[in-house]
Amino acid sequence: MTQFWKPGSEKPRLVDDEEGGILFFSTPTSSSSSSRFGYSSIDKQRQGLPVYKYRNGILYLVENHATTIIVGETGSGKTTQIPQYLNEAGWAEGGRVIACTQPRRLAVQAVASRVAEEMGVKLGEEVGYIIRFEDLTKPGVTKIKFLTDGVLLREMMDDPLLTNYSVIMVDEAHERSLATDILLGLLKKIQRRRPDLRLIISSATIEARTMSSFFDTSGRMHKKAGDEIEPKKEPAILSVEEPIGDILVFLTGQDDIDSAVQLLTEEAQNLKKNSSGLVVLPLYSGLSRGDQDLIFAPTPRGKRKVIVSTNIAETSLTLEGIVYVVDSGFSKQRFYNPISDIENLVVAPISKASARQRAGRAGRVRSGKCYRLYTEEYFVKEMPAEGIPEMQRSNLVSCVIQLKALGIDNILGFDWPASPPPEAMVRALEVLYSLGILDEDAKLTSPIGFQVAEIPLDPMISKMIMSGSLLGCSEEVITVAAILSVQSIWVAVRGVQKEMDEAKLRFAAAEGDHVTFLNVYKGFLQSGKSSQWCYKNFINYHAMKKVLEIREQLKRIAHRLGIALKSCEGDTQVLRKAVTAGFFANACRLEAFSQAGMYKTIRSSQEVYIHPSSVLFRVNPKWVIFHSIVSTDRQYMRNVIAIDPSWLTEAAPQFYQQQGLNKVAY
DNA sequence: GAGCACTGC
Incomplete structure (x- = not known):
């Protein structure tokens, strides 16, 4: 006989949860069990089910509580096992019957035959079932009875207090079918008249507390003097899958x-x-x-x-x-x-x-x-x-420059684990050549190429920094590079768009987002790097702290490369030329007759629009350069700066002569 | 008037 908790023996180990009285087991409570006839395979299977660990606990709670709510999912074995545990504990002695209801007929039949099989009895004897038009039970013999909740409702017409039953388990109560809900309501009424009756409500987690408060009648019940021991009126909740997780x-x-x-x-x-x-x-x-x-x-x-x-x-x-x-x-x-x-x-x-x-x-x-x-x-x-592989779906500019810096000359013949598309490779070589980072032989140029390779940033940003130092605005380009390296310096909250836009206007520069960034940075420094100031201006304080960190690193790198820090003192044209020197490949022109602010990239005539978060949104300067594109329903340019097209041919003559830009009327 | 997977250096 398997070991189980008996009334009067030591209480199983339960953990009391002060928030709502839920009882959980801290550890499995079962000790090894043996069968009188040794282990059978069915015994082993039954003991392997999740619910088995809670066997003693379930029996303890059913003994002591009028209602026990069992939380557990399909597959935990609760439907087939709990009626058997109850039977083993003696709840079907003296002619009493253990009932288990199901919302569906098929489930009733399937579970009944499974349980009969596990118990080694003929279906319809100790274990039986009733569905409409089919009664497979034997009065006086059947101890465990499976039935649809509708059938149990019918039985109430003949026996309103369901006096034959010692325990009624309502399975799948969380489905809240019509018949189940009627049944639950009636069972609650019966409980008042039948303190010996025990209910087990099997439910999904989400419904457990609702069920518990429904069956909690502890507030209304008055203790009768000298009365026999009655079960507790407040329901117990037990989860057969440890729900913590x-x-x-x-x-x-x-x-x-x-x-x-x-x-x-x-x-x-x-x-x-x-x-x-x-x-x-x-x-x-x-x-x-x-x-x-x-x-x-x-x-x-x-x-x-x-x-x-x-x-x-x-x-x-x-x-x-x-x-x-x-x-x-x-x-x-x-x-x-x-x-x-x-x-x-x-x-x-x-x-x-x-x-x-x-x-x-x-x-x-x-x-x-x-x-x-x-x-x-x-x-x-x-x-x-x-x-x-990422190699086959990326822009290869950084990858190519790294290999070049490592002395790999024949990039096109390089033995890759996954070869990138040749077009992507050609694109990257073309851009690096135009940036003056690679020469005609596809070797790193000196000093620009080697310097750019040493800066741990996108080569276009690095080129911007190098050009900025030549143009006399290294302070500014380093700041811009640091800000472009963080996701966004604006706070990411929705619902305060209007206030945010107004705040942005305080820093907005007609030249574009890069210059606006410099204004924000200046304001941040003047505030004494204040988080309050950031909060007031819808600036992300953590992002600004990060900007300061990155900027310090870039300063160290610049120092190593021999770049002297110099400010252009508000000459935004110099700064914009430096940006152009790095990002000329991202130049766009406003379509002449476009009402909707449509731009086309010079390089591949892609249709693009200024992102609404840009200070140049709706301003629509004729010529712009973007830092990046986000694609949603349209291709949006993020971080945009207005330029003079003559700077393009200045920055990358070969690149733009090929594109025929010099023929375009400015 | 729209909306930014991730990582590393």
């Missing part, structure tokens, strides 16, 4: 994540009225420091963290305590089109390798689960084994 959800980007967080929070609050058991948090790189700290804060007791994240949690960041992962199957990936020279961030399906990595984020502390929002067939047949 956070959830990590992989989505693609900030937008999706913010709306998902909002939806989940609202949903959780609707379900729980006053207090939600979920703490829903976003996670992406652009998050402020304070919000990031929340991710790592320990989960409050009785709560569960839901972290909705980008790919940042796939590899870069490890979160302890994640037990469940939800994988959307998508991520944002960079793609580069060498023809248009535009890099795009595109939502694309992930690879099997990524899917496995994501799944592996669950269960670092104990076994976990991953829910993939795509079919197994898709995973097996269609999902690529590995992603496309």
